[in-house]
Amino acid sequence: MAIGFPDTLFTRSDEADTVSIAAALNATRTRRKAPMVKKVLTWLGIAFLIFFIAFNPRSAAAVFESLGGTIADIARGFGTFFTDLVA
Template structure:
């Protein structure tokens, strides 16, 4: 029950954040995407060096 309520509150906050601060929301998502890309690149380099 609590998990469902927290999930809906998180979704509502996300919609609110995007609707009222679109520039800030775009910056946050761009930063998250960049971080995930950097992590993936690091894993790729690690496995490349591990095999080579």
């Protein structure tokens, strides 16, 4: 015991730290839920995609054409950047 400090201020190392135990249990529960949430959101996204294509095929085609054009523009930009970088 240090001078001026009562023993009740400090927790002995052999006593359980309930805050740490609760935090560890909560982290374990959160880790278990995360894959399930990801799986559900993935299936919902796939279902929405199928629904969108089935009921609005022209709009879906326009969206995918736009996405393809955007990806192509990005690829061209990177190609130009690396060509200018090397040249």
